[in-house]
Amino acid sequence: MEEGEANKESEVAPALIAVHPSQKSVAVAVGPTLRVFDLHAGSAASLIDDSSVPFHRDSIRAIRFGSKGRLLVSAGDDKTVRIWSTENWRCICTVSSEKRVSAVAISNDGSYVCFADKFGVVWVVDLAGCDGDQPLVDKKATPLLSHYCSIITNLEFSPDGRFIISADRDFKIRVTIFPNKPLSGAHEIQSFCLGHTEFVSCIAFIHDQDCPQGLLISGGGDSTVRLWDPSSGELLDTCEVAVKAGVAESNDDAKEHAYAVTDLCSIMDGSLVAVALQSLHGIILLKCNLSARTLLVAKVISIAGEAFVPTCLGTSSCTGILWMVTGVSSLPGSVARVRAISGFDVEQDPAVVEDDKIPGGEKLLETLQGSTSVDENAFMAAAEAVKTAMCNLLIKKQYSTENRETRKRTRNDRKLKTQQS
């Protein structure tokens, strides 16, 4: 593959979705475009950004609501982190990053925003003084911790706020104690969760009343979802989702990275985990038993009548609706497709919500998708592009021995020597 081609493909960013913790609003990011639909008002929220360079100039790579719902954070390839107030949808704070941003997280009490850059450094921003009513402030970020030169794919706070978890492309998950004074760095590592045999793409917590500190789940390029005890780093269970759900024929298929886990999301308080895989039209539902510490495939929910490979999942902690989006930054007009699944809470089968039954209805779809009519083929191409981009970005390039030898031989300093001898 040509260098240029590889670079171009890795520029492609998947569409993202985030849901307000009490489902007051839903946000979708496609490329540099951030769209928010306010479900309470029943209309699109108009974002106000008074920064010197307003809005994102390049693909957004991460969006997230704070657990209290007061903040929305967006960040990405334009090396800015923008913090929005969900009260008036004003950008209350813009933070510049030295490198492209790959993940964001907001501390549970909403006082710190953390973001990770592509060189593996996690930064922390103290939000003191950032208020919806006050004029825009420019904040500086302080380094918190670092994975040595590895792209961090996901950041997460534990439900009790004790730990900050970072996952990277070197198969690692690091559990760090979130200190009382984060501005002087997070030095104490609680554990490393090691077991994935490819990049880790997503992490999430699953917890209930009996287990308030929660267990960690992670998905990765090795097509597995794993369950961990974050305090010890112990691997509790491994679920080969693609094979177990009957999506992939065998482990060999999984090895081809055809079924890398793209995203996972715990639904409601407790036991269910929705998993999105590359090439899978729909989601896999896993049941997590917190006391037995196991993960089992509960169900595969496929989306009938439409080719839909979700690129991102989102849910709010209270409503039991799983939101999904598919799309890619390279599509003209930044169109995306949004779907939802409901019915996790009652003794009925979860089902895909029809477009006219979706909360917010047509208006929401029009806002978030950028268009009501969507071309299915475009999204299949999009899913394929996202897959290639993810592989290019996160999988180490393997060169054959001959290839490497050839390169060594053609090294400039060697050339001279061969000519002389």
Place this chain on the structure above:
Amino acid sequence: MPGNEVNSTLSKSTGLPRKRFYRARAHSNPLSDSHFPVPISPSHVDYSLHYPEYFPPSDQANNPKKIQFADIGCGFGGLLISLSTLFPETLMIGMELRDKVTEYVKERVLALRAANPGQYHNVSVVRTNSMKYIPNYFEKAQLTKMFFLFPDPHFKEKNHRRRVISPHLLDEYAYALEVGGIIYTITDVEELGDWMKSCLENHPMFEALTEEELEGDPCVKLLGTATEEGQKVARNGGQTYRAVYRRTALSDQTPQT
């Protein structure tokens, strides 16, 4: 032929590998993607391969012994060889990024084991990027000593993040070291010496050893004399700068107000 070739890399008189067959560049980029195998987790490290005397293949996983010393960037292994006889009951490993140099140390250890029955069975070497894969080799608080002898100085400011002692990497070393464990650093580059010292000084989980403690520590004496790099510096009459620090428990445990 291949058999002959292998033998000819060993010295006829001492049976040790000859360095000229293991020439390698002095520097290696720690940031480049690596293609050597890495254990998935510390429990996947094959001790029977490294220390066959302690871990005979017949009774796997019965010996609770773990590696306690790590020589990061061990080079040609001079320090390890000295430590091996000084601490004959302690398992120790050298970590080196350069392939050929690792091969040399491997051969050297095998030759020493053959020449000195019963000795050098506690020392081994692995080719790896220790800046990335320390957590894959060592559990939390597993190590009692870590050595960083004459590391690559990486003078350019742009390349400072390649230095093996850096504020963020110290977090990982603190994780691998037990409380009370000791980190030894030495260099002949003043600028790097200052850098390593200030990194350790400013880290909340390390404290400097006192003069008396340095005096009483047999490892400290080896820092400047045991390694090939150290001998070279001494030969040329160069100055060395060392920083030896102890891993402490984090004091910042005041509850949030």
